[in-house]
Structures are given as C-alpha cells and as structure tokens.
Amino acid sequence: MSKRDVVIIGAGPAGIMAAITASEQGRRVQLIERNPQIGRKLLSTGNGRCNLTNVELSIDRYHGACPDFIRSAISRFDQNATIDYFRSLGLLLKQEDNGRIFPRTNQASSVIEVLERRLNANQVELALKAQVKSVERGENWTISLIDGRTFTSTNILIATGGRAAHQFGSTGDGLFWARKLGHTLTPIHAVLVPLETVETWPGDAAGTKIEARTQAMADGEVIGESTGDVLFTRYGVSGPSVMALARRIATALPSGPVTLCIDMFSDMSEAELDRVLSDILQSAPAGTLSSAMIGLLPTGLIDIVCEIAEVDGSAQAGRITDAQRLKLTDKLKNLPITIDKLRPFKEAQVTAGGIDSREIKARTMQSKLVDRLYFAGEVIDVDGDSGGYNLQWAWSSGRVAGLLEGNEG
Ligand SMILES: Cc1cc2nc3c(=O)[nH]c(=O)nc-3n(C[C@H](O)[C@H](O)[C@H](O)COP(=O)(O)OP(=O)(O)OC[C@H]3O[C@@H](n4cnc5c(N)ncnc54)[C@H](O)[C@@H]3O)c2cc1C
Structure with missing residues (x-):
C-alpha cells in the first residue's frame, strides 16, 4: 500500500478532528477505527444528545496534566472555535444550563454525521473494522492490523482514548504502544463513574432519582460537594452529581470508606423543612406517617428514610412526636450513605491519567521523545469535569495535533 502522510489511529472525536484538520492541510490521511462505525462512544455522550462543549469553559475544570499544557492546546482551539466550527459544518447548536452546548437536534448522531460528511469531502481514507495490533518506527511508521493488513506513513497520531x-x-x-515507544504513563483510574455503597437499601430504591446537594466526607472533613441528580441503583448511587465526586472519593478511599451526606431539601433550612413536615403531618393526622409523606418524597424513599431515622412509617401521622419529626428532618437534610468502591472502567465516562503530558509538546501535541509521533484526546493524562469539558479537550487536542506542526516531513 502506498505511503500516507499520517495514519491516525482511533476515530473518536479527537481522531476525527485530527483527520479533518490534517486533510485540510493537504495531507494524505488514513484514519483507522476498530469499530464498524466512527464515533461509537460519541454516540452515547450526553445521554445520546452529546454535550459537545461548554461556553463557561475554564482551565480549572481540567485535571491531571499541568494547567499550562491544557491551556496551550485549548487556547489554540477553544469553546468558541468549536461552536463556530460545528456551525460551519451546518450543525445548529443550543445552550442549556451551566453553559452546556448541545446539538439543536438533541441527537449525538447529528454530530457524527456532519463530521463524517466532512471526512468524506476531504477524502480522508477511512478503514473501519480495522483493529491496529502494533505500531513500529523505522524510516517510516508501519502500522499493522490484526487482520494482517499494514499501512505505512510518515507520521502517526494516536487517538485511541483511555480505558473508560x-x-x-x-x-x-x-x-x-506509547509506553513501548518510551513514554511514561501516569497512573490511570476511572473518573465520572458511579459509586458502590456498603448499605444495601439503594437497591430497594433502584430507579428513584432525586435532586440533591451531596457532600462527600472522609475522616470528618468535607472532601467534595456537588448539586444535581442522584440516581439510586441496585449497587449504590449514580447520576452526574455523584459521579462528579468520584475523583475525590478515589483519592480518599485507600484510607477508609467515604460518607455521602445527601441533602434532599437544600433549598430549605432545617427549621423551614421541619415546619413543612409538621404541616404535612397535621394535614392528614389520621393516616400513617408513610402516606402523609407521599407529597414530600418519591415513594421509593419514604420507608427507607423512616427506617434510617428510626421512626415507624406505619405509625399514625398525628401521633409523631417532636423528637421523631426532628429525626426525620435531620435525615431528609443529611441522608448518610457509605461508599467503599467505585464502579469499574466499563461504567466510567472518563479515564484520569494516561500518557504523561510533560513528554508532549503543548503547542503541537507532538512527542518530545519520538519524532513524527503525535497524540490527541483522552489517551493523554488530561480529564475534565462533566459538562462538555472532555469533548472540548478531544476537539482542541485533535485540532492542534492534526496540524502536524513541528514536522514538515
Ligand atoms: C456514556 C458516556 C457519556 C459521555 N458524555 C459526555 C458528554 O456529554 N460530554 C463530554 O464532554 N464528554 C462525555 N463523555 C466523555 C467523552 O466521550 C470522551 O472523553 C471522548 O470520547 C474521548 O475522545 P477520544 O477521541 O480521545 O477517545 P474515544 O472517544 O474513546 O475514541 C477512541 C477510538 O479509538 C478506537 N480504538 C482504540 N483502540 C484501537 C485500535 N487498537 N485499533 C483501532 N481503533 C482503536 C476506539 O474504538 C475509539 O473509537 C462521555 C463518555 C461516556 C462513556
């Protein structure tokens, strides 16, 4: 097969953006993807809606690599450039809460389709169902697939993602491959991942979703806090707001379990909530406590909260004592739950850690150790908070890497 200017391995957002960029520079580009379609993970992002960037982007929403490394790539292709770029591809966008940007169609598939159209228009050569087995550096790069095919190129760009x-x-x-080529890997672990609980009651409430403020506590100290949806599952808790705490919890877990304190009424003080509960009990004094609480909590949680507060849910509402009501109020504001494990990589949205960015040139994404080797996306030790930050990293690093600067070969 004839030689390509660049072989890009991985048709996720970083690899696709790099391929479009390199082809726009007049390069002959081969994009290789093991799946039968491009952007398979992209299709699942944002619950199938693809939160592709965030207008409120700031570098402190990123972790892992040193801030200057991230700033350099993002400043060359930031959230505004991303928005303009997708508009130029004919994709209408819309802004939602907290600055999150989605396609107006609410379909991640629209994002993939406009990118695919541009790949085709730019004559990027695309190999699907093509799993790369090895990459070898000689006078040129030789890229071998498990089905026996090989590609030769002047440059390679690795955009194979992390392990999430x-x-x-x-x-x-x-x-x-990066390690084999001499690069250092920083320790990897799952972030933006659901959490397993010691208590089994979340399984009884599986499928129940609440809006809450959640604090993570270790050794009596608050190690993290977030607000948003909490979803109870058969193994513990999920949902964007608790997944966002996973990074800090992972750091604290080796020293012992972490407690989540879930405030289901963060918009009310304890005194206000107590008054509300008192009114509710008085409005239906003859019925049970559980039935009185129907308008207060999702049904799946009522008996659980009563049990944790050690108040009998079948007791008559009008006979609940002040002390019992205060215990209930306390649990509604501070529902404790113990985390002892993160769920596996398979359930994570993002990988923290990866190729040590100190060995990559920030302005070009080129390896400092190996000539004509580039990286982009989650394979590098950069990860971002939930909210479009990870895809922005893929677009930015893919764009910069795809320019193939620093090497005219
Ligand atoms: C469920 C879910 C929801 C998410 N939602 C959001 C969101 O809304 N917003 C956001 O910003 N981020 C979100 N993320 C994170 C985001 O999807 C990733 O950070 C991003 O996809 C990383 O892009 P990438 O191109 O570096 O890697 P990937 O998207 O992982 O792509 C890497 C590609 O390389 C291919 N590949 C790997 N090895 C080989 C090989 N040997 N040969 C050939 N091909 C190979 C893979 O098949 C894959 O297609 C979500 C992630 C998940 C899992």
Whole structure:
C-alpha cells in the first residue's frame, strides 16, 4: 500500500478532528477505527444528545496534566472555535444550563454525521473494522492490523482514548504502544463513574432519582460537594452529581470508606423543612406517617428514610412526636450513605491519567521523545469535569495535533 502522510489511529472525536484538520492541510490521511462505525462512544455522550462543549469553559475544570499544557492546546482551539466550527459544518447548536452546548437536534448522531460528511469531502481514507495490533518506527511508521493488513506513513497520531467505557473500543491500546515507544504513563483510574455503597437499601430504591446537594466526607472533613441528580441503583448511587465526586472519593478511599451526606431539601433550612413536615403531618393526622409523606418524597424513599431515622412509617401521622419529626428532618437534610468502591472502567465516562503530558509538546501535541509521533484526546493524562469539558479537550487536542506542526516531513 502506498505511503500516507499520517495514519491516525482511533476515530473518536479527537481522531476525527485530527483527520479533518490534517486533510485540510493537504495531507494524505488514513484514519483507522476498530469499530464498524466512527464515533461509537460519541454516540452515547450526553445521554445520546452529546454535550459537545461548554461556553463557561475554564482551565480549572481540567485535571491531571499541568494547567499550562491544557491551556496551550485549548487556547489554540477553544469553546468558541468549536461552536463556530460545528456551525460551519451546518450543525445548529443550543445552550442549556451551566453553559452546556448541545446539538439543536438533541441527537449525538447529528454530530457524527456532519463530521463524517466532512471526512468524506476531504477524502480522508477511512478503514473501519480495522483493529491496529502494533505500531513500529523505522524510516517510516508501519502500522499493522490484526487482520494482517499494514499501512505505512510518515507520521502517526494516536487517538485511541483511555480505558473508560471500553465496550466502545477504547481498551487502552494507545497507552500500551506509547509506553513501548518510551513514554511514561501516569497512573490511570476511572473518573465520572458511579459509586458502590456498603448499605444495601439503594437497591430497594433502584430507579428513584432525586435532586440533591451531596457532600462527600472522609475522616470528618468535607472532601467534595456537588448539586444535581442522584440516581439510586441496585449497587449504590449514580447520576452526574455523584459521579462528579468520584475523583475525590478515589483519592480518599485507600484510607477508609467515604460518607455521602445527601441533602434532599437544600433549598430549605432545617427549621423551614421541619415546619413543612409538621404541616404535612397535621394535614392528614389520621393516616400513617408513610402516606402523609407521599407529597414530600418519591415513594421509593419514604420507608427507607423512616427506617434510617428510626421512626415507624406505619405509625399514625398525628401521633409523631417532636423528637421523631426532628429525626426525620435531620435525615431528609443529611441522608448518610457509605461508599467503599467505585464502579469499574466499563461504567466510567472518563479515564484520569494516561500518557504523561510533560513528554508532549503543548503547542503541537507532538512527542518530545519520538519524532513524527503525535497524540490527541483522552489517551493523554488530561480529564475534565462533566459538562462538555472532555469533548472540548478531544476537539482542541485533535485540532492542534492534526496540524502536524513541528514536522514538515
Ligand atoms: C456514556 C458516556 C457519556 C459521555 N458524555 C459526555 C458528554 O456529554 N460530554 C463530554 O464532554 N464528554 C462525555 N463523555 C466523555 C467523552 O466521550 C470522551 O472523553 C471522548 O470520547 C474521548 O475522545 P477520544 O477521541 O480521545 O477517545 P474515544 O472517544 O474513546 O475514541 C477512541 C477510538 O479509538 C478506537 N480504538 C482504540 N483502540 C484501537 C485500535 N487498537 N485499533 C483501532 N481503533 C482503536 C476506539 O474504538 C475509539 O473509537 C462521555 C463518555 C461516556 C462513556
């Protein structure tokens, strides 16, 4: 097969953006993807709606690599450039709460389709169902697939992702090749991942979703706080707001379990909530406590909260004592739950850690150790908070890497 200017491994958002960019520079580009379609993980992002960037982007929403490294790539292709870029591809966008940007169609597939159209228009050569087995550096790069095919190129760009949600193809191959080529890997772990609880009651409330403020406590200290949806599951808790705490919890867990204190009424003080509860009990004094609480809490949680507060849910509402009511109020404001484990990589949205960014040139995404080797996306030790930050990193690093600067070969 004839030689390409660049072989890009991985058609996730970073690899696709890099391929479009390199082809716009007049390069002959080969994009290789193991899945039968491009952007398989992208299709699942934002609950199938793809939160593709965030207008309130700031560098402190990123973790892992040093801030200057991240700033450099993002400043060359930031959230405004991303928005303009997708508009130029014919994709209408809309802004939602907290600055999050989605396609107006509410379909991640629209994002993939406009990108695919541009790949085709730019004559990027695309190999699907093509799993790369190895990359070898000689006078040129030789990229070998497991089906026996090989590609030759002047440059390679590794955009194979981390290890999160590896059912979508990102099994960590790029990390392995980078290490073989002499790069250092920083420790990897799952972030933006659901949490397992010691208590089994979340399983009884599985499927129940609440809006809450959640504090994570370790050794009596608050180690993290977030507000948003909490979803109870058969193993523990999920939902964006608790997944956002996973990074801090992962750091604290080796020293012992972490307690989540869930405030289901963060818009009320304890005294206000107590008055509300008192009114509710008085409005239906002859019925049970559980039935009186029907308008207060999702049904799946009523008996659980009563049990944790050690108040009998079948007791008559009008006979609940002040002390019992105060105990209930306390649990509604501070529902405790013990975390002892994170769920596995398969259920994570993002990988923290990866190729050590100190060994990558920030302005070009080129390896400092190996000539004509570039990286983009989650394979690098950069991860962002929930809210479009991770896809922005993929677009920014893909754009910068795809320019193939620092190497005219
Ligand atoms: C459920 C879910 C929801 C998410 N929602 C959001 C969101 O709304 N907003 C946001 O900003 N981020 C979100 N993320 C995170 C975001 O999807 C990732 O950060 C982003 O996809 C990383 O892009 P990437 O191109 O670096 O890697 P990936 O998207 O993982 O792409 C890597 C590609 O490389 C291919 N590949 C790997 N190894 C090989 C090989 N040996 N040969 C050939 N191909 C290979 C893989 O098949 C894959 O297609 C979400 C993640 C998940 C799992």
